[in-house]
Amino acid sequence: MSQFALLGQRRFAPFFWTQALAAFNDNAFRCALLVLVAFQLGLDDHAAAIYTNLAPALFILPFFLFSASAGQLAEKIEKTRIIRWVKWFEIAAMVIAAVGFVMHHVSLLLVVLFMMGLHSTVFGPIKYAILPQALKSAELVGGNGLVEMGTQLAILLGMIVGTTTMGAAEIGPWLAACITIGVAVVGYLACRAIPAAPATAPELKFNPNTFGETARVIRITHADRAVWNAVLGISWFWFFGTVLIAQLPIYTRETLGGDNTVYTLVLTLFTIGSGIGALACEKLSGKRVEIGLVPLGAFGLTAFGVDLYFARHGVAPVRGLGWLGFLRGAGSWRIALDLMLIGAFAGLYVVPLFAFVQARAPREKLSRIIAGNNIMNAVLIVAAAGFGLGMGALGFSAAEIFFAAALLNILVAGYIFTLVPEFILHFFTWTLANTLYRVRADGLRHIPEEGPALLVCNHVSFVDPLLLMANLRRPARFVMYYRIFNIPLLKFLFKTAKAIPIAGQKEDPAVLQQAWDAVDAALADGELVCIFPEGALTRDGAIAPFRPGVEKILARRPVPVVPMALRGLWGSMWSRRDSALGRARLPRRFRARVELVVDAPVSPEHARAAALEARVRELRGDMA
Known part of the structure; x- marks a missing residue:
């Protein structure tokens, strides 16, 4: 579904228009005020400069004073109730602004500017916290993109309308007053259609100490x-x-x-x-x-x-x-x-x-x-x-x-x-995956959005973990052969990805035991862990028998198991095909099409190695 389809759904559209109209009014009012001060009051340059420099400070001051309190309210109280209170507050502010515009009362307008800063301060935590409640995880980026696009366009239109209306001869203050009040009323009507967004921490005890709560909020953000x-x-x-x-x-x-x-x-x-x-x-x-x-x-x-x-x-x-x-x-x-x-x-x-x-x-x-x-x-x-x-x-x-x-x-x-090397890691995997391949992922909805799960996948090429990292919606810990993990230069990448090195029982029993312990600890912490149960890259394109390691993991920590299959990678330059010739096979085409297929989770009591192997074979089909 395209992100634009969200604009036709009640769980998103009313909120989208509410926040866009709020951004429009903020900027229309501010620009109208600046035009009034700079061009219509007959002030000298020094006096006009004082007002124009004071205006941004008054608007931003509430963010310092009241952001922490606004965050508490947004956690403790149902969010649409707060939005309606905020929109009533905006209407009242615009009525006061209308008096200031018509009477050319700058001091009154500066009070309204502070009020609009308070309006934005209270609305801000709700604006971004309500989206995860209204949208699915796969819609979160698209929804944020629409909100950002709507905000930017609303800001631009607000600046243009505020500047041009106040600049209209004689009727400018009346026009600016009517438009800002009208937009505030429409914004309130739009917010009435926003579905309920329950409080996420109703038991939270409200702390009225602004400065103490600000320090606490910064500590929470820093955690x-x-x-x-x-x-x-x-x-x-x-x-x-x-x-x-x-x-x-x-x-x-x-x-x-x-x-x-x-x-x-x-x-x-x-x-x-x-x-x-x-x-x-x-x-x-x-x-x-x-x-x-x-x-x-x-x-x-x-x-x-x-x-x-x-x-x-x-x-x-x-x-x-x-x-x-x-x-x-x-x-x-x-x-x-x-x-x-x-x-x-x-x-x-x-x-x-x-x-x-x-x-x-x-x-x-x-x-x-x-x-x-x-x-x-x-x-x-x-x-x-x-x-x-x-x-x-x-x-x-x-x-x-x-x-x-x-x-x-x-x-x-x-x-x-x-x-945070995670940013660079994701940039590397995203760039590599999208440069070398065109990946079509099907069934990603089957991966749990939260909680532990064991992912099992066939192992075709050296870049399998990178392709999976670039396409899974949640971070996953990959279990990988310790000799590859320790390759110079690449080791930093694998450590950043929190990969888990593993060795065979005869090679290094200590590394093997550490791997089992790390897998168990990751699952206990609610993380995803991905393993390749074949134990090695395929040498002929076929799926090798799954080893019993998956059953050992589940015996210690029963969690859902998600079968996955990679298609179309056999024969790539990163697979073992043509290794008998002593060279890697060059790619036949740029950005080859590959597929990742994800199946529904299997309960731990039914997740046996042979059954998982059969399911992954079925998912892969004939497309090696």
């Missing part, structure tokens, strides 16, 4: 190293994006020589690129949480951020160009492509990170972890503002600030990936 570093990665995305968006007006005027229509164009290009990248995640990841896309996204941010600088970084010889005049200029299409690709790779970078946090974090703590993420985001957004202001004060141009952020991205992303 899982991989989740914490994913949160840092998301926060870095906000840093990079804030630097980019904050410098775009100056970049448009000074470097591109464009007017407000060029500014709208570059914003549109970045937003469309973000939407494309977000939507592409589902296709590229095969509908699973694929953090291997994150390093690819980080690479694209740097590559096209650097190219944007070299495309044009001097002062524009002509000012006031319209969007059509800009596109007719030399090198403009390269700049347009760079901006769109920065947006696209930003989508590839952030969507898998959000999906990873949702999939990996404990359900009863997810809202608080999202709250912790929002706190870290706020910290990095403030840091980005300081970074831009500081470099600007030192005399750097907007293009040079872009260039510095792109280079800094290498260091930050490299640091995160070094802390």
